[in-house]
Amino acid sequence: MSTKEKILDLAEHYIQHNGYNGFSYHDISSVLGIKNAAVHYHFPKKEELANEVIKKAQVQFENIVEKAEVYDVTYTDKVRRFLTIYDNNLRKENRVCLIGSFATNLDALPPGLNAPLAALVAAIKSWLTMVLAQGREAGEFHFRGSPGQRAALICSGMAGALQLAKILGNEEYYEIKSQLLNDLV
Amino acid sequence: MSTKEKILDLAEHYIQHNGYNGFSYHDISSVLGIKNAAVHYHFPKKEELANEVIKKAQVQFENIVEKAEVYDVTYTDKVRRFLTIYDNNLRKENRVCLIGSFATNLDALPPGLNAPLAALVAAIKSWLTMVLAQGREAGEFHFRGSPGQRAALICSGMAGALQLAKILGNEEYYEIKSQLLNDLV
DNA sequence: GTCTATATTCCGATAGAC
DNA sequence: GTCTATCGGAATATAGAC
Numbered sequence: 215m216s217t218k219e220k221i222l223d224l225a226e227h228y229i230q231h232n233g234y235n236g237f238s239y240h241d242i243s244s245v246l247g248i249k250n251a252a253v254h255y256h257f258p259k260k261e262e263l264a265n266e267v268i269k270k271a272q273v274q275f276e277n278i279v280e281k282a283e284v285y286d287v288t289y290t291d292k293v294r295r296f297l298t299i300y301d302n303n304l305r306k307e308n309r310v311c312l313i314g315s316f317a318t319n320l321d322a323l324p325p326g327l328n329a330p331l332a333a334l335v336a337a338i339k340s341w342l343t344m345v346l347a348q349g350r351e352a353g354e355f356h357f358r359g360s361p362g363q364r365a366a367l368i369c370s371g372m373a374g375a376l377q378l379a380k381i382l383g384n385e386e387y388y389e390i391k392s393q394l395l396n397d398l399v
Numbered sequence: 400m401s402t403k404e405k406i407l408d409l410a411e412h413y414i415q416h417n418g419y420n421g422f423s424y425h426d427i428s429s430v431l432g433i434k435n436a437a438v439h440y441h442f443p444k445k446e447e448l449a450n451e452v453i454k455k456a457q458v459q460f461e462n463i464v465e466k467a468e469v470y471d472v473t474y475t476d477k478v479r480r481f482l483t484i485y486d487n488n489l490r491k492e493n494r495v496c497l498i499g500s501f502a503t504n505l506d507a508l509p510p511g512l513n514a515p516l517a518a519l520v521a522a523i524k525s526w527l528t529m530v531l532a533q534g535r536e537a538g539e540f541h542f543r544g545s546p547g548q549r550a551a552l553i554c555s556g557m558a559g560a561l562q563l564a565k566i567l568g569n570e571e572y573y574e575i576k577s578q579l580l581n582d583l584v
Numbered sequence: 585g586t587c588t589a590t591a592t593t594c595c596g597a598t599a600g601a602c
Numbered sequence: 603g604t605c606t607a608t609c610g611g612a613a614t615a616t617a618g619a620c
């Protein structure tokens with residue numbers, strides 16, 4: 215893995231553990247055994263670094279969608295596959311979700327991050343809404359409210375679950391996740 | 400309102416808009432037209448300031464509980480009253496909830512904030528669990544899963560709703576809230 | 585691609601005058 | 603209770619050597 219990729223991974227780590235304003239270039243460089251200036255070579259400004267982290271999440275989400283289309287037969291499986299994104303965050307030493315982290319510190323963020331962030335959230339909500347709508351039409355899901363409302367509930371519930379897990383423990387996460395799934399069928 | 404109270408309110412404002420690491424004593428003092436040193440007089444360390452904000456939230460929650468006991472007849476009303484805490488955050492220029500803000504930046508927080516934060520979350524979950532259990536026993540609520548699970552879902556769903564609202568708009572918040580309530584009855 | 589060195593700004597915090 | 607003044611440190615960022 216290249217230094218650039220390692221930096222990107224560490225930035226992602228810190229954003230999801232400390233928030234955008236809770237880490238510095240030095241935090242990253244010291245872990246890699248390099249100097250803070252070397253990080254600036256790869257990502258001149260912190261805003262660009264964060265922007266790349268968002269882009270990476272966008273690609274990751276698109277990969278999930280692609281895999282779901284290819285491999286998953288049922289709509290339940292598609293939703294479950296999507297939720298593995300959150301599972302992975304929990305496993306990675308209790309990370310909160312990327313969107314929740316940015317949203318929470320939004321007013322102290324470089325304004326340039328706003329648009330890519332909104333695009334990512336919109337893409338996720340749009341896809342999940344579609345899956346829920348199709349799953350309901352296929353008779354697989356039976357839930358109250360519109361698919362869009364349900365998609366919003368699932369996203370916010372899972373984001374909150376990761377945050378609650380940081381304080382009360384991981385059992386909370388699994389309980390919330392199972393309820394969100396149970397309320398679908 | 401005393402300067403000390405004004406500082407506390409501003410700290411609360413910044414924590415819920417910028418996160419703990421997204422504001423400085425100077426940010427607070429400049430709004431009040433005083434100097435950063437004057438803020439240090441009232442709250443010598445930033446950790447203490449944040450601690451007082453948490454304490455204030457604890458008191459606010461206890462007031463809600465007390466009012467619910469006195470005024471609310473139905474369990475639905477008690478839950479609704481509790482959720483006005485989140486409504487107020489939405490109205491205050493889209494604040495995220497205090498717990499969500501701290502949880503998101505937890506690894507970049509002074510360790511001393513951990514215990515009071517956990518106590519606040521535990522108190523909220525405990526009370527909400529009780530209300531849900533009693534409401535179900537009274538035949539007012541009909542939900543899947545245990546009251547404790549449902550309480551965790553409501554808290555995390557509402558926290559996430561405030562965050563999603565910051566990115567996609569306030570309609571998201573109301574849709575999520577109404578779904579959480581509808582899924583109770 | 586990583587380094588040293590440095591500029592600049594900001595932050596948390598303290599001492600002591602008023 | 604608020605001020606001026608200041609300290610030590612850390613953060614973002616850049617210039618230029620290797």
